[in-house]
Amino acid sequence: MRARALLLTLLFATSMFSGCFGSEDNGVPESNDLEIGVETLVGGVFQNVKFTAEVNLALYIPYLIQNQETGFVQNSTIIDISKGSSIEISILAPPRAQEAAFLIGEKNRVNWPTRDSNESWTTWVSRGGALSSSNNAVMRESLDNSSLNRVNTSIAEGGGVAYQIIPVIRPSSPGFGPDEGGDFATGIMNGRTVYDRLHEITDPTPDITDIDGRMGYWDRWAGQGNAAYEDAANYLVAELESFGLEVIKHRFEFTDIFSKQNPEAINVCGYRWGSVVPDEWLVFGAHFDIAPPANGAMPFLDPHVTGSRTYGTRVGAYDNTAGTSMVLETAKMMSDYDSRRTMVFCLWSGEEGGKRGSDYWTEYYVAEDNPEVTVTNYINLDMAGVNWPGGGGAPHGDPATSPDEDGYPKDEEVWPMRVYIGPTDSFENLSQPGIVYLSEWIGSDALGLEEQIGTLNGEGFDENTWKYDSWIDSDRPEIIVYEDTTARSDHASFQDNLGTVTLGFGGLVDGYWCYHQTCDTLEEMEEWMDTMGKDYGEENTGVTNLCNSLDLITWWAVYSFFHLDEQPIPNAIE
Numbered sequence: 001m002r003a004r005a006l007l008l009t010l011l012f013a014t015s016m017f018s019g020c021f022g023s024e025d026n027g028v029p030e031s032n033d034l035e036i037g038v039e040t041l042v043g044g045v046f047q048n049v050k051f052t053a054e055v056n057l058a059l060y061i062p063y064l065i066q067n068q069e070t071g072f073v074q075n076s077t078i079i080d081i082s083k084g085s086s087i088e089i090s091i092l093a094p095p096r097a098q099e100a101a102f103l104i105g106e107k108n109r110v111n112w113p114t115r116d117s118n119e120s121w122t123t124w125v126s127r128g129g130a131l132s133s134s135n136n137a138v139m140r141e142s143l144d145n146s147s148l149n150r151v152n153t154s155i156a157e158g159g160g161v162a163y164q165i166i167p168v169i170r171p172s173s174p175g176f177g178p179d180e181g182g183d184f185a186t187g188i189m190n191g192r193t194v195y196d197r198l199h200e201i202t203d204p205t206p207d208i209t210d211i212d213g214r215m216g217y218w219d220r221w222a223g224q225g226n227a228a229y230e231d232a233a234n235y236l237v238a239e240l241e242s243f244g245l246e247v248i249k250h251r252f253e254f255t256d257i258f259s260k261q262n263p264e265a266i267n268v269c270g271y272r273w274g275s276v277v278p279d280e281w282l283v284f285g286a287h288f289d290i291a292p293p294a295n296g297a298m299p300f301l302d303p304h305v306t307g308s309r310t311y312g313t314r315v316g317a318y319d320n321t322a323g324t325s326m327v328l329e330t331a332k333m334m335s336d337y338d339s340r341r342t343m344v345f346c347l348w349s350g351e352e353g354g355k356r357g358s359d360y361w362t363e364y365y366v367a368e369d370n371p372e373v374t375v376t377n378y379i380n381l382d383m384a385g386v387n388w389p390g391g392g393g394a395p396h397g398d399p400a401t402s403p404d405e406d407g408y409p410k411d412e413e414v415w416p417m418r419v420y421i422g423p424t425d426s427f428e429n430l431s432q433p434g435i436v437y438l439s440e441w442i443g444s445d446a447l448g449l450e451e452q453i454g455t456l457n458g459e460g461f462d463e464n465t466w467k468y469d470s471w472i473d474s475d476r477p478e479i480i481v482y483e484d485t486t487a488r489s490d491h492a493s494f495q496d497n498l499g500t501v502t503l504g505f506g507g508l509v510d511g512y513w514c515y516h517q518t519c520d521t522l523e524e525m526e527e528w529m530d531t532m533g534k535d536y537g538e539e540n541t542g543v544t545n546l547c548n549s550l551d552l553i554t555w556w557a558v559y560s561f562f563h564l565d566e567q568p569i570p571n572a573i574e
Contacts, residue, residue: 029057029104031162043170044095044187048088053081060103060112064562066090069146071338073562076151078140080107093168094446095187095555104162113158114138117440120450130163181547189333189558191551197325202317202522218314222289222350223262236268236347243335245270252360267357269346276340280374283344286323286381287351290316291516302519317522323381326554339565348490358490362497376568379557380491380504385549386528387507388417417479420504423495424483427458427466434569435501439481442559456482499571505553
């Protein structure tokens with residue numbers, strides 16, 4: 001019977017947009033037994049989609065849905081629909097994909113096929129995944145207080161299914177032209193909004209009434225006792241409070257280089273308490289302090305002018321106003337959604353001085369003062385927007401083009417955008433496969449990165465240069481997922497002090513010529529990303545490429561949050 005069904009599948013398969021498994025003779029639903037109430041889906045927004053069954057069937061929706069019965073966002077569902085009946089489901093259509101797949105099977109079916117984590121549903125269908133009897137599998141599970149089932153992994157074989165594929169279109173914003181990031185300005189989250197926030201904080205317009213002399217929030221040097229730092233912290237407090245979050249200014253002291261206690265360091269955190277397990281915290285974080293002015297932050301010390309780098313900045317657009325802006329806009333959007341676990345959005349202090357702020361918060365505020373709290377996962381946003389897309393890192397005429405001591409190529413090579421994961425106890429093997437696979441799962445389909453993404457592994461390479469060597473060996477993917485044994489940002493505090501599995505997003509470090517320099521401005525980021533008339537990347541303005549980059553990273557973080565709120569990923573090493 002199984003062989004017969006497979007033969008019938010091959011005979012009745014129609015186009016790439018639909019497929020069937022079985023026939024009316026054996027009672028297995030076909031593609032045309034399901035009517036989908038839309039011809040296209042709108043990418044990046046939740047939308048109600050009506051499904052109507054011509055026969056008794058089950059439907060697997062492999063996308064984020066908003067469960068109206070529980071109020072939570074859920075990672076896919078499997079539902080039964082009786083003949084002649086309809087059901088409406090609120091679906092978040094993939095924001096950066098062109099198609100969405102819906103799988104159709106027998107009513108009450110438990111095990112279902114699924115794609116590999118590093119491929120899209122489109123590829124899965126085109127390679128015959130819907131027709132295979134030996135697919136990877138997921139299984140349906142009942143959910144308390146809801147008629148909608150949830151989906152979990154299964155050790156069974158998934159088998160074959162019928163399917164329908166629906167186009168996904170993310171509209172451009174009429175408020176912005178194509179050279180202004182208009183293609184990345186719609187959805188519940190978008191890169192153009194993050195860009196506007198980045199512009200607000202880095203605004204260079206003179207303002208003699210402000211402590212830093214600018215409309216933006218410059219001179220955010222932690223632990224220097226300056227009023228500009230306090231002013232920026234108050235701005236963050238006001239913004240997070242406007243989102244409806246409970247905001248705490250976590251002020252702490254540290255011993256400065258003169259062996260004196262310095263009380264001027266502040267972490268600003270916004271809390272939205274979970275409805276199911278409030279003592280489990282899922283944390284988004286970015287440091288808002290900038291490199292202190294060892295160079296006096298003198299504009300004439302611009303390395304483009306002097307030909308050499310110093311240390312210190314007044315703006316810190318890339319490091320780390322970009323991350324700060326993404327956290328703020330994510331907090332604003334996420335505050336509209338109920339969560340099972342407590343959402344915490346933190347802007348750290350003192351990262352540039354050695355992760356002092358996040359180290360204090362994890363070691364003392366959480367581990368010591370709130371021992372009942374478990375930080376389930378941490379998402380770090382530190383630097384973004386100068387190396388993807390458009391060949392960021394390609395030669396710009398800057399010095400220092402050889403790989404640095406950590407094996408990172410400088411701007412002689414196109415170093416990819418980084419998705420870094422930890423903790424890990426070996427550069428040769430995956431210590432945290434769960435979060436690696438989740439990152440691949442999100443990136444390859446919802447974000448449309450299947451052809452650009454690659455997971456690096458250090459096996460067979462030198463420990464000092466394995467990232468570079470593995471990247472070259474993998475044919476230089478534009479976006480890399482990897483575990484790192486070195487942690488140069490706030491995620492290290494969560495790994496070291498709490499044993500938390502972390503996920504971070506970042507770009508070039510020393511490969512960006514203005515990293516920790518006075519030229520780290522929004523204007524510099526735009527110039528760096530501009531590919532008009534260049535011999536690399538697609539032709540786009542710097543604003544468009546920057547909006548694209550911010551859009552991708554923020555969506556990746558948002559998707560990760562929704563998944564991890566439903567199912568945290570524990571430390572696989574412990």
